Amino acid sequence: MFKRITAALLAALLCAGALPAAHAADAQAMQQTVRALGILTGDENGDLNLSSPVTRAEFTKMMCAAAGLAEGISTQANISVFKDVKSNHWAAGYVKAAVDNGWIAGYTDGTFRPENTILLEEAATAVLRMLGYDSQSLSGAFPSAQMNKYRALGLDENMTAVQGQRLTRNECVTLFYNLMKAETSSGAVYASTRGLTLNASGEVDYASLVASDREGPFIAQDSQWSALLPFAVDELTINGARADVSQLLAGDVYYYNKNLRSVWVYRDRVTGVYTAATPSAAQPTGVTVAGVNYSVASSSAAYALSDMGEYHPGDVVTLLLGMNGDVVGVTEPDTMDTVRYGVVQSVAQTTYDDGYGNSWTTDVATILCTDGQVYQDPVRASSVRAGSVVEITVQDGETSVKSLTRRPLRGQVNRAATEVDGLEFADNIEIMDTNDSGGLILYPDRLSRMKLSDENVRYYTLDETGRINRIILDDATGDMDTYGILTSVVEINANMTLMGQYEYLINGQKGSFSTQNRILNLQSGPARFEMSETGIERAYNLEETPLTSVTETSARNQNEEFGMSDAVQVYIRRGTSSYISSTLSAVSDTSRYSLRGYYDKDYEDGGRIRILIATER
Secondary structure (H helix, E strand, C coil), rough: CCCCCCEEEEEEEEHHHHCCCCCCHHHHHHHHHHHHHCCCCCCCCCCCCCCEEEHHHHHHHHHHHHCCCHHHHHCCCCCEEEEEECCCCCHHHHHHHHCCCCCCCCCCCCCCCCCCCCCCCHHHHHHEEEEEECHCCCCCCCCHHHHHHHHHHCCCCCCCCCCCEECCCCHHHHHHHHHHHCCCHHHEEEHCCCCCCCCCCCCCCCHHHHCCCCEEEEEEECCHHHHHHHCCCCCCEEEEEEEEEHCCCCEEEEECCCCCCCEEEECEEEEEEEEECCCCCCCCCEEEECEEEECCHHHHHHHHHHHCCCCCCEEEEEEEEEECCCCCECCCHHHHCEEEEEEEEEEEEEEEECCCCCEEEEEEEEEEHHHHHCCEEEECCCCCCCEEEEEEEECCCCEEEECCCCCCCEEEEEECCCCEEEEEEEEEEEEEEECCCCCEEEEEHHHHCCCCCCCCEEEEEEEECCEEEEEECCCCCCCCCCCEEEEEEEEEEEEEEEEEEEEEEECEEEEEEEECCCCCCCEEEEEEEEECCCEEEEEEEEEEECCEEECCEECCCCCCCCEEEEEEEEEECCCCCEEEEEEEEHCCCCCCCCEEEEECCHHHHCCCEEEEEEEEC
């Protein structure tokens, strides 16, 4: 039911956003991939200096990095490899490794000429040897045989250099990217030898590459955390958003990629009562805090939560979560006061075991919070009730849950969904719609052009800059309701008999229900259904409009625009009551289909087209 945006998801989107769509890789994608592999590294400012020429010595270092050997190679060798590459030459170790692996050779006069700019045919020959193609396996003389194979394997894709031309760093970016996609002499893709994969379009999977070379997790202890990084950093991402390095706080969880000179920070903390460890307190791999189960991802966190550590069931703790939502660290709650807002779902007396054979009983509220998570917090049963909007605070190690009076928000949200009535939305705004059955987390654009009022807003909060950072709605959107088609309606109101018999189609599934001593005054066609624990309680026919065009997000008739529900049900009607489930893309051709949309309320009131029925012309 919940559409929660997690830190892990934000991180995945960030990695994906750094690349173009998954068709042929562009220059930026290739640069980022080669850089992540450590094949090319920037200067002290991170500049790749792509127009600079590449020497033969530099190329050997690139080959070692491409093969995953660079980290284990000393910059100096224990012998003089060539008479012009002495043992103390900066590239001696790389040259020796490249020669030992048979990738590159010196000249007949016993020199390597490390400062000469490498030619395309030399580079192509070296890369072919990395793939397992030596001169004996090729047909023809040098360099024709090598250049023919270079082209046959696709190593020339997007390359502009021609035979006899000296390579720049930019050309090497392309060549080594193509190497990762090329087949070895044994038929494997070279990237697989590095533990990497290609996506469905045959390009290097950048997200998995970044993950494979990412270091962490680490927990920032103080403002000196960046001194522990192997590179200087001015900018980083916090929960997926760009931020200045000064914005990192003690207790934040961070990861870094040395080759990309990038730092990813996750500020995801959970505070509540520690109630259980699994499989045992002796060696916990999981922990329950505030009624939510979390995996324990670090040995230090596992020890802190174990029977030998400093935290035990019954303690109020703050968990520090990493990029996958796992527990990386544990700290005292009074060092990180927290506040949450949500709606109480239930209050019940609960008994906990402290892990030592003792137990305690307390009233516990199950609370759906604006971050999309359901928590359980100890309360005084008389202070809150199901349906209450509450503020949960943890201060000085104590958790308190306080009921809030209604705080409505009035005005029309702008089209960009960035403000309402002059109040801006915070970048990290949390929006939750609620009804009697639960809640749903919304993206801000769901409120675009919507009118907010006393009736549909239960509560909101402002951040320290005066921007709205939370909104709790009161059944404002209708997105949690159930929609379908009444395929048969029989209502009897005669001779002291009052009853209804109804057949329906919801998400392609047929069903029926009946009423005794009442009728719902319905007609066959699309409807909204009110559900209870026992089934359908009521139903309401939807409004209808002919449509002239439809997209994934909107639809139009001659004069008006309508929003399209994310969960719109699409049917092709045959005859008067036969409906075949379909898709929006299948019926969007209005020259073939006549379209009618059915919506629950006006657009500005949050209404959307819930049912779309297409009839062949």
